[in-house]
Amino acid sequence: MSTIEIRKITKKFGEFVAVRDADLKVEAGEVVCLLGPSGCGKTTTLRMIAGLERATSGDVIIAGQRMNELAPDKRDIAMVFQFYALYPALTVGENIAMPLHYEGLSAAEQQARVKKVADILHLGDVLDRLPGRISEGEKQRVAVARAIVRDPNCFLFDEPLSRLDVELRHSMRGQIKGVLSNLSKATVIVTHDQLEALTMADRIAIMRDGLIEQVGSPHDVFAKPANLFVGSFIGTPQMNLISANFKSYNNGKAKVTFDKQDVDIGVNHAVAKLKPGQITVGIRPRAFSVVGKDTKDTIEAVSELIEPMGAETLIHARTKTGNDIRVVVPRDKRVKIGETLHLVPDPAQTHIFGEDGKAVRA
Ligand code: ATP
Numbered sequence: 001m002s003t004i005e006i007r008k009i010t011k012k013f014g015e016f017v018a019v020r021d022a023d024l025k026v027e028a029g030e031v032v033c034l035l036g037p038s039g040c041g042k043t044t045t046l047r048m049i050a051g052l053e054r055a056t057s058g059d060v061i062i063a064g065q066r067m068n069e070l071a072p073d074k075r076d077i078a079m080v081f082q083f084y085a086l087y088p089a090l091t092v093g094e095n096i097a098m099p100l101h102y103e104g105l106s107a108a109e110q111q112a113r114v115k116k117v118a119d120i121l122h123l124g125d126v127l128d129r130l131p132g133r134i135s136e137g138e139k140q141r142v143a144v145a146r147a148i149v150r151d152p153n154c155f156l157f158d159e160p161l162s163r164l165d166v167e168l169r170h171s172m173r174g175q176i177k178g179v180l181s182n183l184s185k186a187t188v189i190v191t192h193d194q195l196e197a198l199t200m201a202d203r204i205a206i207m208r209d210g211l212i213e214q215v216g217s218p219h220d221v222f223a224k225p226a227n228l229f230v231g232s233f234i235g236t237p238q239m240n241l242i243s244a245n246f247k248s249y250n251n252g253k254a255k256v257t258f259d260k261q262d263v264d265i266g267v268n269h270a271v272a273k274l275k276p277g278q279i280t281v282g283i284r285p286r287a288f289s290v291v292g293k294d295t296k297d298t299i300e301a302v303s304e305l306i307e308p309m310g311a312e313t314l315i316h317a318r319t320k321t322g323n324d325i326r327v328v329v330p331r332d333k334r335v336k337i338g339e340t341l342h343l344v345p346d347p348a349q350t351h352i353f354g355e356d357g358k359a360v361r362a
Pocket of ligand 1: 013016018036037038039040041042043044045192
């Protein structure tokens with residue numbers, strides 16, 4: 001079975017710990033994205049799986065076999081790098097066929113394999129051209145074709161789309177996802193682009209400072225962030241994180257002091273187990289309803305900046321004590337600068353993070 005597993009892998013560069021105790025299992029046919037800010041250890045993790053970097057401790061297991069001591073070329077993996085280099089003097093077809101030279105296949109078999117992947121990646125018409133005479137998107141697809149032509153155990157991609165312009169990235173995300181979902185291989189993709197991860201991954205592993213903070217489906221990491229970091233990292237515009245004092249829980253509502261006023265906000269019932277103290281309330285900008293001024297238990301904020309975003313409008317508003325609140329409303333909702341907004345958060349989308357930064361959940 002084509003699976004990738006890392007068990008408690010750690011990588012130290014001298015005293016510096018780049019990756020700490022990372023655990024992850026990628027099943028056959030599954031695409032997992034390693035996502036996180038620059039320097040969080042994504043590439044180092046990928047390089048340890050590939051064998052380009054030796055783990056300081058822990059195990060790398062590919063297709064059920066421990067690979068720690070094996071050289072990259074003995075791991076039967078295919079990698080696509082950010083800076084994929086195509087041989088400029090070879091045609092597209094010859095570039096794709098390159099990895100097959102070491103497989104001892106006949107010329108006819110090689111041709112058949114090249115044709116098959118060229119068809120999958122819509123490169124059939126450019127097989128005889130040199131790389132200098134094809135588009136960036138086609139070059140990217142040649143790099144992918146070269147990786148999948150060999151039927152390896154698994155695929156590793158390092159920022160595969162970062163060289164492409166926005167429009168091409170958008171279409172390539174879908175195309176690569178489509179190709180990978182038909183191959184039954186374990187795939188790990190490194191990216192710092194959350195949209196890329198949300199659209200391409202079956203699961204996302206979110207990293208920070210060498211640690212995997214959460215692994216979950218795109219829906220789960222968005223709707224059920226495990227902690228403050230994941231909540232603030234996933235989703236645009238960014239989740240509002242409001243410091244508040246939690247007093248008590250009663251019947252689906254938490255009594256909190258926020259902005260020097262007591263407010264009852266709808267929350268999940270797990271909050272019942274929380275002790276009184278400092279909390280952070282996480283509310284996504286799209287999770288507010290703008291209500292009339294006579295409504296009880298609202299968060300009040302004065303709009304300061306209005307950014308049209310096409311079908312929606314992003315409002316930056318400020319509370320009495322200076323908290324910045326981002327609110328997204330439909331385009332037809334008219335809001336003026338200086339207007340006081342009365343906001344009610346949707347309880348199903350209100351996240352409570354305890355003093356330790358962890359989400360309070362049932
Ligand atoms: P980016 O998105 O910027 O590529 P990343 O999440 O892939 O970042 P890594 O390249 O894995 O991050 O690097 C993780 C940390 O390890 C960084 O602080 C980096 O400076 C450090 N690092 C990486 N390679 C080495 C090395 N060979 N020697 C020393 N430190 C290294």
